[in-house]
Structures are given as structure tokens and as C-alpha cells.
Amino acid sequence: MRKILTVLLFMFGLILVGCNFTYNPNKNPEDLGLSTVKNEAHLKLLLESSNVNDFFFAEKTDEIGQGFPIDTETEAPSSDFTNTNIQVDGVDEGDIIKTDGSKIYSINNNKLQVINLLDNGKMDLIFEETITSDNDNAFSYYSELYLTDMYLVVVGIKNSFNYPQIKGEFTNDDIMVDLPFYYFYTTMSVVEVYDKETFEKVANYSISGYNLGTRLINNKLYLISNYRAYYYPKNDSDFDLRPWYYFNDEFKFIDYKDIKYIPNTKHNGFTIISTINLDNKVTVDKNVFLSPKSWGTIHVSKHSIYLAYSYYEYNSLFNYINKGTIISYQIDEKTGKVSFGGKGEYKGEIINQFAIDEHDGYLRLATTEGWGTKVVNRLFIFKRELINNEYKLKQISLLDTGLGKPGERIQSVRFNKDIATVVTFLQTDPFYTIDLSNPYEPKIIGELEIPGFSSYQHPWTDNLVIGIGYDADDNGTITGIKVALYDISNFENPIEVGKPLIFEKSNTINYIDSEATRNHKAIMIDKARNLIGMELRETYLYGYKYENLNRYVVLDIDETRAQPIQVKYSINHHKFLQEITNNVETYYYNKYAIRRAFRIDDYLYVLSGELVTSHNLTGEFDTVDYIILN
Numbered sequence: 001m002r003k004i005l006t007v008l009l010f011m012f013g014l015i016l017v018g019c020n021f022t023y024n025p026n027k028n029p030e031d032l033g034l035s036t037v038k039n040e041a042h043l044k045l046l047l048e049s050s051n052v053n054d055f056f057f058a059e060k061t062d063e064i065g066q067g068f069p070i071d072t073e074t075e076a077p078s079s080d081f082t083n084t085n086i087q088v089d090g091v092d093e094g095d096i097i098k099t100d101g102s103k104i105y106s107i108n109n110n111k112l113q114v115i116n117l118l119d120n121g122k123m124d125l126i127f128e129e130t131i132t133s134d135n136d137n138a139f140s141y142y143s144e145l146y147l148t149d150m151y152l153v154v155v156g157i158k159n160s161f162n163y164p165q166i167k168g169e170f171t172n173d174d175i176m177v178d179l180p181f182y183y184f185y186t187t188m189s190v191v192e193v194y195d196k197e198t199f200e201k202v203a204n205y206s207i208s209g210y211n212l213g214t215r216l217i218n219n220k221l222y223l224i225s226n227y228r229a230y231y232y233p234k235n236d237s238d239f240d241l242r243p244w245y246y247f248n249d250e251f252k253f254i255d256y257k258d259i260k261y262i263p264n265t266k267h268n269g270f271t272i273i274s275t276i277n278l279d280n281k282v283t284v285d286k287n288v289f290l291s292p293k294s295w296g297t298i299h300v301s302k303h304s305i306y307l308a309y310s311y312y313e314y315n316s317l318f319n320y321i322n323k324g325t326i327i328s329y330q331i332d333e334k335t336g337k338v339s340f341g342g343k344g345e346y347k348g349e350i351i352n353q354f355a356i357d358e359h360d361g362y363l364r365l366a367t368t369e370g371w372g373t374k375v376v377n378r379l380f381i382f383k384r385e386l387i388n389n390e391y392k393l394k395q396i397s398l399l400d401t402g403l404g405k406p407g408e409r410i411q412s413v414r415f416n417k418d419i420a421t422v423v424t425f426l427q428t429d430p431f432y433t434i435d436l437s438n439p440y441e442p443k444i445i446g447e448l449e450i451p452g453f454s455s456y457q458h459p460w461t462d463n464l465v466i467g468i469g470y471d472a473d474d475n476g477t478i479t480g481i482k483v484a485l486y487d488i489s490n491f492e493n494p495i496e497v498g499k500p501l502i503f504e505k506s507n508t509i510n511y512i513d514s515e516a517t518r519n520h521k522a523i524m525i526d527k528a529r530n531l532i533g534m535e536l537r538e539t540y541l542y543g544y545k546y547e548n549l550n551r552y553v554v555l556d557i558d559e560t561r562a563q564p565i566q567v568k569y570s571i572n573h574h575k576f577l578q579e580i581t582n583n584v585e586t587y588y589y590n591k592y593a594i595r596r597a598f599r600i601d602d603y604l605y606v607l608s609g610e611l612v613t614s615h616n617l618t619g620e621f622d623t624v625d626y627i628i629l630n
Contacts, residue, residue: 033390034340037259037290043241046267046290081600082526085458087353090302092216094144094155095521097596097607104598105152107131107142108609112154113629114199121603121614121624127199131156131192140190146216148278151202152194153221157211159187188246189225189274193282203282207274208243212307213298220336221276222305228269228293243270247284254288261290262343269293271307273329273338287329287338296349299356304341305329306356306363310349322348322369326356328384328393344382344393354457354520357415362439363393366422368410377403377410377424381439399442405430414457414465421465421488425453427476431467433491448494452482455517458525458532463489464497464559466532468516468523471502480504481514481536483555485564499563501555503536510546511539526599529617530557531568533604535594550574552594552606569621571597573608576623591630 037043081101086093097106103126104115114127131142131154142156189211193203209227216222227243244253254272261267267290275285297308310324328341348367350356355366363382370376379399385392404410404424412423418437424430431454433446451474454467464487471482484500503512515522516534524533533554540547554569574592597606603624604615614624 032340032386033262033342033392034260034289035263037256037261039256040241043256043259046261047241080528082524082598085520085523085525087299087520088301090217091300092146093521094146094214094216095596096143096145097598098145098147099598099600099605100147101600104605104607104612105145105147106607107145107154108595108629110140110142110156112142112194114152115612115627117600117605121616123605123612123614123625123627125627125629129199142190142192144214146214146221147196148216148219150196150280151278151282152196152199153216153276153278154192154194155211155214155221155223156190156192157187158190158206189223191221191223191274191276193276193278203248205245205247205274205276205284207245207272207286209270209272212295213300215300215305216278217300217302217331218336219278221278222300222331222338223274223276224298224305224307225272225274226269226291226293226295227272243272243288245274245286254286258286259288259290260340262340265290267291271295271327273305275336275338277336285337289327289340291327292325297353297356299353299358301358303331303333304358304363305331305338306358308346308350308356308365324348324350324367326363326365326382326393328363328391340391342384342391342393344380344395346378346380346395348376348378351410351413354415355410355413357420359415359417359436360439362396364415364420364436364439366410366413366420371409372407375404375407375409376400377408377422379403379420379422379434379442381436381442383439397440397442399434399444402444403432411453412455412457412467412469414459416459419488419491421457421486421494423454423457423467423469425472425476427472427474429453429469429472431486431494433488433494435491446488446490446492446494448486448496450484450496452478454482454484456520456523458520458523460485460527460557463487466557466565468514468534470517471500471504481512481517483534483565485557485559487559497559497564498561501563501565501567503538508540509538510541511537513537522596524554524597524599529599531555531599532557533597537593550593550608552597554597554604569604569615571606571613571615573606573611573613576613576626577611577628580626 084095106113110131112129116124116126138158138160140156140158142154144155146153187210188206190206195202207225209225212224212226214223242253269291271289271291273287277283292309295307295309299306306328308326312320324346326344330339330341348369350367357364365380367378381397382393383396385394408424408426411425414421420434422432429450429452431448432444435443435445452471454469456468458466460466467484469482470478471480472478481503482500485497486494487497488494514534514536531554535552538549551570551572553567555565556568557565591610592608594608602618606613610630612627616622616624
């Protein structure tokens with residue numbers, strides 16, 4: 001009887017959602033396609049009736065063209081130092097280490113450190129602070145830094161034993177009895193803002209949910225967080241489902257009227273886009289949307305934010321189908337305000353942010369679906385359109401044949417204006433060139449088949465692409481790290497330039513890896529001096545003993561050589577510290593593993609967990625100075 005009553009109540013809730021809260025198009029053009037949560041009862045009904053992870057949309061057919069903003073070419077300001085390797089010009093990405101050419105800023109195990117750069121490669125540690133949680137019931141982890149002209153910004157997450165969503169007074173015993181395990185802590189996304197000159201903290205902000213990603217555009221930091229809406233009927237009257245935030249220690253819940261949703265969809269979470277304005281006085285704007293409980297991939301251009309989510313569902317034959325949803329939010333070019341930009345659907349999975357791109361009014365998306373003989377690789381192109389007064393991402397073309405041999409999945413993608421280069425792999429590396437000049441008819445133009453595969457591609461010039469990834473034997477077994485140069489000047493016939501650089505396994509090197517193969521921000525790009533840099537981790541086997549060694553290699557590039565990419569410098573911090581201290585203590589890999597390097601003027605600055613060294617690039621690569629950070 002209780003089950004029947006539950007089903008009837010659930011169906012009654014669905015009727016209420018459909019009848020009492022039907023979509024009435026908002027007259028505000030920023031909310032085209034969205035509706036607004038009315039009150040607490042409305043929010044609970046929406047979440048109760050959406051106990052699934054995926055979306056369902058009823059599509060309409062009449063269309064009005066409404067393209068994306070078009071990128072305009074801008075010349076980057078001149079500088080003489082390298083910085084974080086990013087995907088989109090003008091859209092900065094957070095990293096563990098940053099520089100502005102005069103100082104180096106680092107976050108390491110929640111320790112914030114600032115190093116002043118003096119003349120001739122000399123250095124001075126001028127600020128050090130361990131960022132701690134506000135109370136004993138919280139643990140924070142900070143992992144991203146940003147710089148503006150005025151501010152140093154630190155981003156992280158905080159897990160807290162705090163229950164602001166519980167109404168009234170509860171004792172610890174009450175919580176233990178009445179709440180399930182996942183209420184033992186809550187996760188917040190955290191931003192700390194420091195004055196760059198005094199290092200005084202001037203603002204702090206935290207918002208419900210896990211930090212999915214951040215970007216900095218024109219002194220506006222976009223913090224994207226996802227908050228899972230846990231609904232616990234036992235404490236129905238004692239629970240507030242809304243996200244909450246602290247700004248400079250002032251606590252507030254998000255107002256119901258500020259929570260938007262797409263009608264006729266399923267929701268079990270909140271996506272929150274916080275815009276932190278860093279021009280002068282720090283202020284915060286928030287856009288809150290009902291959404292899936294999690295997202296897979298984020299891509300941000302100067303005009304839009306994209307959140308993609310892949311999921312599986314059964315078809316009528318009870319077979320799994322790999323589907324995906326991508327939601328866009330528009331960024332106003334003048335004000336930086338965020339508004340809804342439409343939704344699209346795709347098939348397959350997105351490998352990473354480089355498989356999504358926006359250019360010249362179109363969204364391009366590469367996916368892989370299936371395994372083994374059932375693998376299908378696709379390239380979708382969408383255009384934003386206004387359909388029945390609602391923004392939609394309409395698919396205008398699809399390339400779903402010829403991309404990869406049987407069984408090969410996409411390993412890397414790089415879009416560059418009207419072209420794309422895609423790498424697939426099973427036993428060899430087909431490197432495909434794709435013409436996107438006509439977005440309604442994308443075409444595979446060329447193909448190059450070589451051993452191994454690139455997991456990251458970097459456009460070096462208009463005609464040259466650097467590939468960083470893995471070498472492999474004829475059976476597809478990984479044999480080492482590979483860095484190669486590809487010439488696509490003849491788009492129909494791409495070629496590998498000369499001999500690739502390979503860091504091979506051997507009888508003594510049992511394992512080799514590099515963060516550069518999976519994190520583009522770990523790669524130093526110095527186009528001005530034809531250099532790139534990356535760390536290597538090599539595991540040596542001595543009898544029955546393993547030893548992990550880490551070094552940083554700087555590679556110079558000259559396409560006229562037989563081997564265009566070669567090692568120019570190699571740095572090992574553990575070896576250096578042993579030499580200056582005469583200490584042969586046990587090697588702790590994590591302490592001395594090199595994390596990043598920057599070239600500033602004629603000096604290379606290399607940072608590990610315990611050490612910073614500077615090296616002269618104009619002589620014999622002498623070590624000029626060092627700072628021990630422990």
C-alpha cells in the first residue's frame with residue numbers, strides 16, 4: 001500500500017510540474033530558453049521528478065538564424081617571458097605556478113610562495129604562507145593560481161563538516177542518526193584574492209559544489225562548480241536544497257528566483273557559474289542552473305562556456321547507447337555577463353577540452369563511441385539558433401566515416417581555424433587532416449600512418465604541428481615517449497619531418513612517463529627562441545630495486561635538421577641538491593620532481609617541490625642561483 005501511495009504522489013508531482021509550472025518564455029533576452037524556479041515547493045518537485053542522470057528534450061523545427069560571435073584577430077602584447085600553455089588566446093587557465101616576468105608565484109601543498117626575480121638570474125623568496133581552512137572542521141586543497149595587474153588569485157576546494165542546508169538546531173547525535181553518510185561533509189569551491197604588492201588577502205569567496213574548472217578573461221574569473229542536489233525525504237521539512245555561498249565571510253543561500261532551468265528536462269544538480277570581477281574592487285555575480293549531477297568536459301572561448309556530459313541509456317532492444325549533451329552559456333563581450341546559449345546533443349565521448357572548439361560562428365566537436373570492432377569516431381558541427389524563442393545548438397553537419405581504422409579510438413584533436421588534425425590509434429597512428437572551411441561539409445583531406453600516437457598536438461606555425469605522445473611497436477605496445485614534428489603545408493599529404501625524438505625504455509629504464517602527455521599546462525612553449533620544455537619520469541630497475549628519477553628537458557626545434565627536435569638542456573634537482581649539500585639521503589621523488597619551468601629574459605627558472613634553480617641560457621647553461629623551499 002505504501003508503495004502504491006508513493007507512486008501516486010510521484011505522479012501527482014509530475015502533474016503539478018507540468019500544469020502549474022509550465023514554461024512561459026521570459027521576456028529578458030538573456031534567458032531565452034529558460035524558466036525560473038518559483039519557490040521551495042517548485043524546486044523540490046523539479047528534483048523529485050528528475051531522478052535520472054540524462055536530459056530529454058522535445059525539439060521544434062522552425063528556425064531563426066543566430067550565430068556565435070565571430071573571433072577577431074588581435075595581436076598579443078610583446079613580452080620576454082613564457083607563461084602557462086593555454087588552449088584559446090585571451091582565455092587564461094589556472095596552474096600551480098605563474099609568473100608575470102618580475103616574480104614567480106607557486107602553490108605547493110597549500111603553501112603559497114612568491115619569489116622575486118633580481119638581476120642576472122638571482123632570486124629572493126619574499127613571501128610564504130600556508131593557506132589554512134577557516135576552522136578545524138574543514139580541509140582545503142588549493143591547486144590553481146591566476147594573476148591580474150592588481151591581484152594574485154588562488155583557487156581550490158574545501159571539504160567541510162558544515163550543514164547550513166539543515167534548518168533549525170541539530171546536535172551531532174541527531175546528525176549521526178538522521179542523516180546518511182554523504183552528509184558528513186560538504187564540498188565548496190574556494191577563491192582567495194590577494195593584493196599583488198602587499199600580499200594581503202582582500203577578498204574570499206566560496207560556493208557550493210565541486211570546482212569543475214576556471215578561466216580568466218579580461219580580469220573576470222569564471223568559476224564553474226557543480227553541486228549535487230541530495231534530496232533526503234526523511235528530513236523533508238528540515239532541509240534546504242539550494243546552493244549557498246560565502247563572500248567575505250557573509251553567508252547567503254541562492255534565491256529561488258535566481259535559479260533557472262530548461263523546461264522539459266531532467267535535473268538532479270546545480271551548475272553554478274560565478275563571475276568574479278577583478279578590475280578594481282572585487283565583486284561576484286552568480287548564474288545558477290538546474291543541471292545533471294556532474295559534467296565531463298569544459299571548454300571556454302572568449303564568447304562562450306561549454307559543458308559536455310556523456311552518458312549511457314538503453315534503447316528498445318536493451319542495448320547501451322552512448323549519448324551526450326552539451327550546454328552553452330554566452331559571455332557578453334563588453335560586460336562579461338553570462339547568459340544561456342542553448343543545448344545540443346551528440347553521440348560518443350569527448351576525450352578532453354581540445355576536442356571542443358568554437359570558431360567563426362560554429363561549434364566543432366570530436367567524439368569516440370564504442371570499443372573494438374564497434375568503434376565509431378565522429379566530428380560534429382553545431383550552430384546556435386533561436387527556435388521558437390529558445391536558444392538551441394543545432395547540428396548542421398556530421399563526419400562519421402573514414403576517421404580511424406577499425407578499432408581505433410581518438411587519442412588527440414587540435415582545431416586551428418579552418419582545419420583540424422585528429423590522431424587515432426590501435427597499433428599505428430593515423431594522423432588525419434580535416435578541412436573545415438565549409439562547416440556544412442567537413443572533409444578528411446589527408447592521412448599519415450606512423451608508429452605510436454600523439455596525445456597532445458601543438459600548432460607551431462601555420463604549417464607545422466608538434467605532437468607529444470608515445471612511441472609503439474608493431475603490436476601497439478608502448479615503448480617510450482615520442483616528440484615529433486608534422487608538416488601539413490600540403491594538406492592532402494601530411495608528413496613527419498625528419499626523425500622524431502624518442503625517450504625509449506631500455507634494459508635499465510623499466511618505465512617512462514611525462515605529465516606533458518596528459519596536461520598541456522605542464523609544457524613550456526617558447527616560440528620566440530624555438531624551445532619547448534617538459535618533465536620526464538624514468539623508473540630504473542637495479543636488480544630487484546626500483547628508483548624513480550625525474551628530470552626536465554628543454555628541446556630546441558629546427559625543421560631543417562635531420563632530427564628537428566633535440567634535447568638542448570637537461571636538469572635534475574635531486575642530483576643538484578646532492579652536489580651542493582653532499583647529502584646522499586634516500587631520494588624522495590615527490591619532493592624533487594620538477595613541476596614547471598619558465599624562461600624569463602636570458603634565464604630559465606625551474607621549480608620542483610623543494611627547490612628553485614635559475615640557469616643562464618646565453619653561456620654554458622650555468623646554474624646561477626637556487627632557493628631551497630622546505
